[in-house]
Amino acid sequence: MDFRGSDAPSGVDVLADSVATAVKVVIVGGFGAGKTTLVGSVSEIRPLTTEETMTRAGEEVDDVAGVERKTVTTVAMDFGRISINDELVLYLFGTPGQQRFWFLWNGLFEGALGAVVLVDTRRLEVSFDVIGRLEERGVPFVVAVNAFPDSPGHPVEELRGALDLPDEVPIVLCDARSRESSRDVLLALMRYLYSLTS
Structure with missing residues (x-):
């Protein structure tokens, strides 16, 4: 499959005339899981982000345990786009991770x-x-x-059990900083969606 690079010239922001299908995909996860990073690493256009500096007031409502070095947070959404081929485009919407912003999920979904x-x-x-x-x-x-440098590794079946996931839900390992790894996650989702229609 042909993937256009995220470092493409700004003239690539316009969709090709050959695009026949656009699919909306939502990137969700807990606070600090890497959603903004994934959207930014894989997007072929300059991603839209709504990151704001975290303040002391937020410390009282957001659980920062494990992500103490985080200094910014998404307050509305992230947006990016990737062309899977000449006919299929994915629009990526990243959600905020904190529960206090979950009311935004209704529109994003x-x-x-x-x-x-x-x-x-x-x-x-x-x-x-x-x-x-x-x-x-x-x-x-x-x-x-998402593979963080200090993340404990667990076998996929242990993770499946801990998350109480059915056998058919795919679990993939990724590095949200890597364009190729993030692309592979999206391809896994597309394959899974296709399998549900078969």
Whole structure:
């Protein structure tokens, strides 16, 4: 498959006339899981981000355990785009991770074909509510385990059990900083969505 680079000249922001299908995909996960990083690494256009500096006031409402060095946070959404081939384009919408911003999810999920749940094994428990919300909405998803340098490694089946996932939900390992790795996560989601229609 042909993927256009995210460092392409600004003239590539216009969609090709050959594009026949555009798919909305939502990137979700706990606070600090790497959602903004994934959207930014894979987007062929300059991504839109709504990151703001974290303040002391936020410390009282946001659980920063495990992500103490985080200095900015998404307050509305991230947006990016990737062309899978000449006919298929994915529009990527990254959600904020903190529960206080979850009211925004309603609009972000409208019309979404599927989702990627980005998981940080250092803070696995913050993924439970995220996955629960997707299951309640009936949104198909894949789980992408983001590799942080100090993340504990676990076998996929242990993660599946800890997250209480059915066997058919794909779990993939990724590095959200890598364009190729992030692209592979999106391809895993597309393959999974295709399998659901078969």
